[in-house]
Amino acid sequence: MGARPPLLIPLDGTAPGDERIVGGKAAKLARLAGAGFAVPPGFVLTTRAYRMFLDEARLTAVIRMELGRKPMDEMRWEEIWDTALRIRSEFLARPLPGELRNAIAGNLHRFGEGAPLAVRSSAVGEDAAGRSFAGLHESIIGARGQSAVEDAVRLVWASLWSDAALLYRRELGLDPQRSRMAVLVQAMVDGDRSGVAFARDPRDHGRDLAIIESVPGPCRLLVDGTVDPDRWEIDRSRRTVVAWLPGERDDGTGGEPLLDPEELEAILDTLLSVEALFDWAPDMEWTGRSGSLTVLQARPITATAPEQTDKRDWYLTLRPNDARLAKLRERVAGQLIPQLEREAAALAAEDLDPLDDRRLAEAIDRRRQAVAHWKKIYWDEFIPFAHGVRRLATYYNDAVQPQDPYEFVGLLRDQPLLAARRNRAIADLAGQVRAANDLGQALEQLLNEHGGPLHWKEIRDALSGRSAEAAAFADGFDDLNERYLDITYDRERLRDRPEALLRTIVELAKRPERMGGDRADAISAADLEQRLLDAVGPQRFDEAREIIETGRVSWKLRDDDNLLVSRLESQLLRVVGLGAERLRRSGRLSGEGRVTADHLSLIVEGLREPSAEPVVIAREAEAPEGGAAALSPGEKPRQLIGQPASPGVASGIVRCVRGRADLGAFRQGEILVCDAIQPTMTHLVPLAGAIVERRGGMLIHGAIIARELGIPCVNGVRQAADILGNGDLVTVDGHLGIVTVGEPEFKLELEDR
Numbered sequence: 001m002g003a004r005p006p007l008l009i010p011l012d013g014t015a016p017g018d019e020r021i022v023g024g025k026a027a028k029l030a031r032l033a034g035a036g037f038a039v040p041p042g043f044v045l046t047t048r049a050y051r052m053f054l055d056e057a058r059l060t061a062v063i064r065m066e067l068g069r070k071p072m073d074e075m076r077w078e079e080i081w082d083t084a085l086r087i088r089s090e091f092l093a094r095p096l097p098g099e100l101r102n103a104i105a106g107n108l109h110r111f112g113e114g115a116p117l118a119v120r121s122s123a124v125g126e127d128a129a130g131r132s133f134a135g136l137h138e139s140i141i142g143a144r145g146q147s148a149v150e151d152a153v154r155l156v157w158a159s160l161w162s163d164a165a166l167l168y169r170r171e172l173g174l175d176p177q178r179s180r181m182a183v184l185v186q187a188m189v190d191g192d193r194s195g196v197a198f199a200r201d202p203r204d205h206g207r208d209l210a211i212i213e214s215v216p217g218p219c220r221l222l223v224d225g226t227v228d229p230d231r232w233e234i235d236r237s238r239r240t241v242v243a244w245l246p247g248e249r250d251d252g253t254g255g256e257p258l259l260d261p262e263e264l265e266a267i268l269d270t271l272l273s274v275e276a277l278f279d280w281a282p283d284m285e286w287t288g289r290s291g292s293l294t295v296l297q298a299r300p301i302t303a304t305a306p307e308q309t310d311k312r313d314w315y316l317t318l319r320p321n322d323a324r325l326a327k328l329r330e331r332v333a334g335q336l337i338p339q340l341e342r343e344a345a346a347l348a349a350e351d352l353d354p355l356d357d358r359r360l361a362e363a364i365d366r367r368r369q370a371v372a373h374w375k376k377i378y379w380d381e382f383i384p385f386a387h388g389v390r391r392l393a394t395y396y397n398d399a400v401q402p403q404d405p406y407e408f409v410g411l412l413r414d415q416p417l418l419a420a421r422r423n424r425a426i427a428d429l430a431g432q433v434r435a436a437n438d439l440g441q442a443l444e445q446l447l448n449e450h451g452g453p454l455h456w457k458e459i460r461d462a463l464s465g466r467s468a469e470a471a472a473f474a475d476g477f478d479d480l481n482e483r484y485l486d487i488t489y490d491r492e493r494l495r496d497r498p499e500a501l502l503r504t505i506v507e508l509a510k511r512p513e514r515m516g517g518d519r520a521d522a523i524s525a526a527d528l529e530q531r532l533l534d535a536v537g538p539q540r541f542d543e544a545r546e547i548i549e550t551g552r553v554s555w556k557l558r559d560d561d562n563l564l565v566s567r568l569e570s571q572l573l574r575v576v577g578l579g580a581e582r583l584r585r586s587g588r589l590s591g592e593g594r595v596t597a598d599h600l601s602l603i604v605e606g607l608r609e610p611s612a613e614p615v616v617i618a619r620e621a622e623a624p625e626g627g628a629a630a631l632s633p634g635e636k637p638r639q640l641i642g643q644p645a646s647p648g649v650a651s652g653i654v655r656c657v658r659g660r661a662d663l664g665a666f667r668q669g670e671i672l673v674c675d676a677i678q679p680t681m682t683h684l685v686p687l688a689g690a691i692v693e694r695r696g697g698m699l700i701h702g703a704i705i706a707r708e709l710g711i712p713c714v715n716g717v718r719q720a721a722d723i724l725g726n727g728d729l730v731t732v733d734g735h736l737g738i739v740t741v742g743e744p745e746f747k748l749e750l751e752d753r
Contacts, residue, residue: 688711
């Protein structure tokens with residue numbers, strides 16, 4: 001049995017066979033240094049150091065538990081992100097072993113006291129030719145002193161378990177629990193010119209071109225997308241510039257090329273020499289001028305090779321950098337959301353009644369195109385900007401290192417969300433009902449006595465003249481309808497069917513008001529912001545405040561954009577419904593089914609072609625009470641495992657909410673079980689004893705609101721609304737992420753005595 005590998009190896013002391021313990025990045029840099037290339041000096045914490053940390057901190061069991069809640073193939077990306085965040089927090093909470101701390105301290109002196117250092121990942125197999133993990137693992141730039149280096153090392157190790165890295169390993173069929181991470185600690189070398197060079201055009205390896213990109217200042221400005229680079233295409237054989245594309249910059253450096261011919265020649269010479277050394281075309285990061293050119297990194301070009309079919313580039317978009325988020329914030333909040341609001345308002349204001357059938361069909365088409373247009377923007381720009389709140393999460397946790405990895409959620413409290421404003425209006429109406437003795441009884445009587453669907457006009461007419469309180473309530477509900485209910489839920493306009501919301505208002509009136517933000521133990525957003533500022537220090541105050549603001553705007557808009565797009569869908573349903581009504585009056589539409597956007601093409605054709613075949617809309621088959629895959633009581637599992645989304649334990653009777661008809665049936669204290677709590681239904685949450693959702697994620701609406709209200713929540717439960725049925729007794733444990741079916745364990749234990 002051979003000797004154990006060392007915990008730490010100087011970079012210039014790395015031997016050719018050490019890649020299995022120092023990782024690919026460090027091994028390549030050591031080989032470059034040995035061949036005479038200028039490489040920043042440093043040392044490597046080997047994979048043995050990583051294993052020692054895992055063992056002494058007992059993190060292997062933590063990782064196994066986090067990854068064992070659900071098969072990776074069945075986890076949504078948000079659930080994987082949550083898992084990665086919890087693992088990252090566990091890494092930060094554990095101290096390094098004393099032996100390892102001493103080894104690091106003994107080698108930091110070589111850099112000089114307080115010198116800025118780069119702490120980089122060097123996972124085994126990280127830069128293999130066919131499996132590039134470039135960008136998926138962390139690099140911490142500018143760490144100063146022992147404590148900062150130790151934090152950086154833990155963050156680099158934790159990045160082995162990031163959402164993007166876990167997704168990529170799953171795609172490649174790699175077992176993440178067999179992955180190993182070495183860490184490279186190097187001196188910072190920043191020239192006044194830096195960049196990236198490719199020995200072959202990464203878009204087409206067959207072209208005899210090298211590509212050189214350069215920015216003024218350090219290389220990270222290019223890699224992070226902060227500064228637009230100059231770009232040269234160079235004929236490798238003739239060593240001549242084929243094309244130069246200047247970068248778009250505001251610092252006055254965009255007029256003349258950043259590099260002169262001699263400097264381009266030096267970079268090309270280095271690039272081709274690296275290619276000859278390794279016998280593969282490199283992607284090389286560099287800094288400095290021709291007389292002091294330093295190689296920061298070299299790996300095989302794989303990112304955009306035509307033969308590569310993996311999704312690594314897409315996984316990298318899951319973590320947009322601060323510059324990209326800042327641009328998205330300006331565009332989404334400053335341009336797109338106001339445009340969406342104006343378009344929805346214009347469609348709502350359009351008088352459709354005077355339109356003839358052909359023009360009504362055109363109105364349907366315009367709305368269909370508008371919905372398609374905004375849904376594309378939703379996926380292309382709104383979804384990427386939603387990651388601003390996740391950036392806030394990691395930034396806060398890395399700096400503050402709180403015991404609760406979701407403490408940062410308090411920074412999002414009290415944002416002026418559309419759904420929050422709607423919920424406040426609903427709470428005010430419930431307060432009116434609570435204060436008027438007979439108003440609630442009158443509403444219940446109206447709702448219970450009517451056999452079929454009720455329209456608001458019928459209810460308003462019945463309430464008129466009863467009392468001043470009833471008239472005030474009717475005016476308030478009119479305002480609620482106009483401002484907030486022009487949206488869709490379960491493929492139907494909410495403002496067309498108010499009875500479910502009215503029942504919820506009556507139910508809310510039976511209990512003290514509780515619509516959010518009232519937890520006695522909640523730390524204020526201002527106090528949390530101060531914690532973060534204290535942790536990062538005065539030099540980073542502006543950066544921290546910018547990230548907080550981006551996170552808050554991101555959180556607000558990721559809720560609002562759903563409702564605003566839903567307004568467009570509501571306006572599409574409005575005109576589709578009007579078209580269906582016309583066809584029905586003229587005898588060209590029959591059937592008892594409800595009209596939805598699924599019937600859009602049939603209705604357009606019927607409006608445009610009076611001679612077309614009559615439209616028939618059949619009644620939809622009703623799903624069984626317990627859901628499509630409901631189980632009998634004897635077949636239900638004793639426990640369902642999910643993600644712990646809001647702490648607390650509560651027992652109660654299940655009420656499944658699968659569609660519009662279920663909204664009004666929910667009663668105080670019931671356990672809300674659903675696919676996911678959408679912004680259109682968050683007003684139910686204050687009534688719930690606990691929440692169980694199929695969709696997982698700490699930053700979905702149900703989890704956020706449940707934490708604010710102190711309601712236990714478990715999400716990410718597979719087939720939650722299929723396995724559980726109305727009337728089932730369950731206990732929801734939001735600490736552990738477990739839903740127990742049947743009598744709580746503690747009651748069973750008492751009965752056994």
